[in-house]
Amino acid sequence: xxxxxxxxxxxxxxxxxxxxxxxxxxxxxxxxxxxxxxxxxxxxxxxxxxxxxxxxxxxxxxxxxxxxxxxxxxxxxxxxxxxxxxxxxxxxxxxxxxxxxxxxxxxxxxxxxxxxxxxxxxxxxxxxxxxxxxxxxxxxxxxxxxxxxxxxxxxxx
Amino acid sequence: xxxxxxxxxxxxxxxxxxxxxxxxxxxxxxxxxxxxxxxxxxxxxxxxxxxxxxxxxxxxxxxxxxxxxxxxxxxxxxxxxxxxxxxxxxx
Numbered sequence: 275x276x277x278x279x280x281x282x283x284x285x286x287x288x289x290x291x292x293x294x295x296x297x298x299x300x301x302x303x304x305x306x307x308x309x310x311x312x313x314x315x316x317x318x319x320x321x322x323x324x325x326x327x328x329x330x331x332x333x334x335x336x337x338x339x340x341x342x343x344x345x346x347x348x349x350x351x352x353x354x355x356x357x358x359x360x361x362x363x364x365x366x367x368x369x370x371x372x373x374x375x376x377x378x379x380x381x382x383x384x385x386x387x388x389x390x391x392x393x394x395x396x397x398x399x400x401x402x403x404x405x406x407x408x409x410x411x412x413x414x415x416x417x418x419x420x421x422x423x424x425x426x427x428x429x430x431x
Numbered sequence: 432x433x434x435x436x437x438x439x440x441x442x443x444x445x446x447x448x449x450x451x452x453x454x455x456x457x458x459x460x461x462x463x464x465x466x467x468x469x470x471x472x473x474x475x476x477x478x479x480x481x482x483x484x485x486x487x488x489x490x491x492x493x494x495x496x497x498x499x500x501x502x503x504x505x506x507x508x509x510x511x512x513x514x515x516x517x518x519x520x521x522x
Contacts, residue, residue: 299519321520328520331489331496338439338516347440353521365522369487371441372517 275412276376276400278302278311278350283415285314287396290354290380293319297327297354298380303341304349310419311349311376319353326365327353350400352378359383360397362408370403376411377401434462434507437514445473459490460503462513477515478503489516 282302290298299319302311315337320330329337341347351372355363360381362370370377381397402409436452438445446452452470456462467474477488483502484490490497491514497505507513 301519317519326520326522328518331498331518332494334489334516334519335491335494335496335514338514351519363522365520369518369520371439371487371519373441 275414276311276350276378277309277414277416277419279419280415280417282311282314282350283398285316286350286352286378286380287398289316290382290396291385293354294382294385295324295356296322297324297356299327299329299351299353301337301348301352302350303344303346306345306347309349312419313346324356348372348375350378351375352380354380354382356382360399362401362403367403367406367408373402373404377403433509435512436462436466437512439516441517442473442476442515445470445476456507458503458507459492459497459505459513462507463503487518487520489518490514491516 286300289300292298297319298316300314300316303313303315304310305312317329317333317337319327321328358381360379362377362379366377378398378400384395398413400411400413402411433453434455436454438450438452443449452466454462454465454469456465463474463477477485477490479485484497492500492505492507492511
């Protein structure tokens, strides 16, 4: 299951809407071993394409160096599909190389702001992709990690 | 001649979990061969059967992406630092 705070969730959706019809991409980094996405880092789609995304190679190096320095890992790797469902494509699967990351797929194909459609629906789904195998997982959006567990329990972690 | 190589998560199964390994070679290709001798299988994850770098992987010498410096023919010197990162890309 992906547990993600509301602010990161909203930031991902807002980025996907903003870059529509091109694909948006980025990561949410978190402390190594925590499985907690904390630091939203939108990335430039160097491909600037409605059907492909790629982190710029210099940006990629900078990102991983910075995460390394802060003992972080990419807890979430996200990108958008702008004309198809929020499910990993064959290309997504072939490139997927973070076995511990949650791969978040957002689809803006039916979002209202730019498509002019009446409804405004942005799909948000999460997957594990390991050795070419895709497993969908539940997404639990919490208001904050501090109060996320249950209303009666406060976990100071 | 010692060159530090940073290994990404997905390739650490080849290095016993180590984040960095050390190797030697006058070129990146020679370094990859040397590393593969110590950690068998790693070359196949970086280099195609045709002897080219996989497009799924980015390799940097210091701060330079080797695509712009001669790929596997990129020359190395003592103290260089090599970083391997899988491309983050998809469709």
